[in-house]
Amino acid sequence: MVLALEQVGVAFGGFRALTDVTLSVAPGQVVGLIGPNGAGKTTCVNVLTGFQRPTHGKVILxxxxxxxxxxxEMRRAGVARTFQAGRLFGGLDVLDNLACTGVGLGLRRSVAEHEASALLNWMGMAALESRAAAGLPYTDERRVAIARALMGKPRFLLLDEPAAGMSEAEAADLAALIGRIAAELGVGCLLIEHNVGLVLSVCTQVVVLDGGRIIEKGDREAILGSRAVREAYLGTYAEAA
Amino acid sequence: MPSQHQLRRRSAATTPLLLGLLLLTFVLVALGLGDRAIARMAAETLIRVTMVVGFWIFVGNSGVVSFGHAAFGCIGAYVSAWLTLNPAMKAALLPGLPEGLAAADWPVLPAAIAGGLAAAVIALLTGAAILRLSGIAASIATFAFLAMVNTIWANWTPVTGGTSSVVGLDRYITPWVALGWAFAAILVAALHAHSASGLALRATREDEVAAAASGIDRYRHRLLAYTLSGFFCGIGGALMGHFIGVINPDGFYLGLTFLMLAMLVIGGVGSLSGAVVGVLALSIAVEGLVRLEKGIAVGATTFALPPGSQEIILAVAMILILIFRPAGLMAGREVMLPARWVARRGT
Structure with a gap:
């Protein structure tokens, strides 16, 4: 009962964004996906959610x-995602943003709004219901995007850099929320993050990508102790400097 | 205690009624003035409301500009003409009509509905191809569709009469008939906008990628709106034909396309009220300017604008609106009863 990539490769012309990537997420599990810029993390999410067809290999649900x-169709099959930029429906209010996913999944509008209301309540955002999505503060925008992805109880949730630009305290709140999503809703989460501290605090499994390949996989200790990971990150710092 | 969101939804339900009342007032005032020309202007304006509201169902909710909707008007007008014209006349004017159509002598109402349905079927079939494209590519394809329909109609002489006009349509359109159809279009547009499909379509307008990630099948919702939209533009075309009594393929080409777009832009594409207000504003302005061109007598002297100034003044007005009020006169807002009133009634 997992969502998985099996030996997936993605090539854009001559450029290989992903090579031979195999990973899996189980319900209730939080898997971290880290790696330097351009490592192929977002491409992984795009392949897992049907936005990018793999050149080789399979996506298994x-x-x-x-x-x-x-x-x-992937969303209807139970694989939800968020985006780096919140990508809310700016002209609609927060409740309708969530209801859009509800109707996208085939619910009647009134049923969708009812579920949206309950979900906002669960996330402690009931007060935002009637606010216009455009112009929400940054952290609220991120949280609404997560709520929208949670409509219709997906089995898997893929979060693309949800903590980018958040303060330490906000990131800690987010970590707690992701923990609740996995534990209380039983949703399998794949968390893409640059904030390695956040990833190590909530993820039981971490996958490290570099140059489109998986260079390390394992629990917190395995990642912290890995030479390959250190080199990948130090390498980028060296290049940057 | 209903939430603000629910109150807003309830207020929104009053929009079609208020717009209907606005149009009713418009008709009563126009007829009250007792001027035949003004009564005709009112009927023509309401026909345009039917067409532009139909047009808005697709463009307003999907955010995709269409240049093809005048072609649906063309189809509606000709289908209604084929079904209602006197068979003897058809035998002379349109010898290529298939037997069923050549012999048809339908009452006007079913013929108008058939015109709308024919336009809707063509919208469904062509939309199935066009709406696979995204954004601007789809817009360009609708323009190609418009040109194709015009070319076919101008050259399929035995069936359409070609570029020479088809005459003798029953002129049954009174302001009241036009008001009935305009209100029907407004009601259907409002129901569609409030439906699950309407909401899903607006999500694709706001962000196509996020809409896909929300499970929304953009193609399906666009195609539904396009078909519905084609229906009312077809009806509008049929009404227009029976209003003037004469139809010609070029009456449903670039001129009408840009008039419909201008009305939508001036009123504001972001709301149904914008579509209605845009038609009223532009139609009344044109009527006023035409009268000024003819001249107004004040005592012994007659003031008149030079001929042709109507177009120039309208163009300047449109440019000013685009500069100072780019979202149109209604700027995306709907006319609706204030939430407070609706809340009192609802609780």
């Missing part, structure tokens, strides 16, 4: 190959 499904 609950034992079934789903490599050819379109993005909206």
């Amino acid at each position: 609950q034992g079934r190959e789903v490599s050819g499904l379109a993005a909206h």
Whole structure:
């Protein structure tokens, strides 16, 4: 009962964004995906959510190959995602933003709004319901985007740099929220983050990408002790300097 | 205690009624003035409301500009003409009509509905191809569709009469008939906008990528709106034909396309009220300017604008609106009863 990539490769013309990537997320599990800029993290999420077709390999959802499904079909199959930029529906209010996912999943509008209201309550954001999505403060925007992705109880949630630009305290709140999503809702989460501290605090498994390949996989200790990881990160720092 | 969101939804339900009342007042005032020309202007304006509201169902909710909707008007007008024209006349004017159509002598109402349905079917079939494209590419394809329909209609002489006009349509359109259809269009547009499909379509307008990530099948919702939209533009075309009594393929080409776009832009594409207000504003302005061109007598002297100034003044007005009020007169807002009133009634 997992969401997985099996030996996935993605090539854009001559450029290989991903090579032979195999990873999996189980329900209730939080898997971290880290790596330097340009390592292929977002491409991984795009492949897992139907936004990018793999050039090689398979996407597997609950034992079934789903490599050819379109993005909206993957969402209906239970794989939700957020984006680096919040990408809320700016002209709609917060409740309608969530209701959009509800109707996208085939609910009637009133049912979708009811569920949206309950979900905002669960996340402690009931007060935002009638606010316009455009112009929300940054952290609220991120949280609404997560709420929108949680509509219809997806089995998997892929978070693309949800903590980018957050303060330490805000990132800690986010970590707690991700923990609740996994524990209380049983959703399997894949967390892409640059904030390695955040990833190590909530993830039981971490996958490290560099140059489109997995260079390390394992629990916190394995990652902290890995030479390959240190080199990948130090390498980028060296290049940057 | 209902939330603000629910109150807003309830207020929004009053929009079609208020717009209907606005149009009713417009008709009563126009008829009250007792001037035949003004009564005709009112009927023509309401026909345009039907068309532009139909147009808005697709453009307003999807955010995709269409240049093809005048073609649906063309289809609606000709289908209604084929079904209602006197068979003897059709035998002379349109010898290529298939037997069923050649012999048809339908009452006007079912013929108008058939015109709308024919336009809707064509919208469904062409939309199935066009709406696979995204954004601007789809817009360009709708323009190609408009040109194709015009070329076919101008050259399929035995069936359409070609570039020479088809005459003798029953002129049954009174301001009241036009008001009925305009209100029907407004009601359907409002129901669609409030439906799950309407909301999903607006999500794709706001952000296509996020909409896909929300499970929304953009293609399906666009195609539904396009078909519905085609229906009312087809109805509008049929009404226009029976209003003037004469139809010609060029009456449903670039001139009409840009008039519909101008009305939508001036009123504001962001709301249904914008579509209605845009038609009223532009139609009334044109009527006023035409009268000024003819001249107004004040005592012994007659003041008149030089001929042709109507177009120039309108162009300047449109430019000013685009500069100072780019979202249109209504700027995305709807006319609705204040939430306070609705709350009192609802609780």
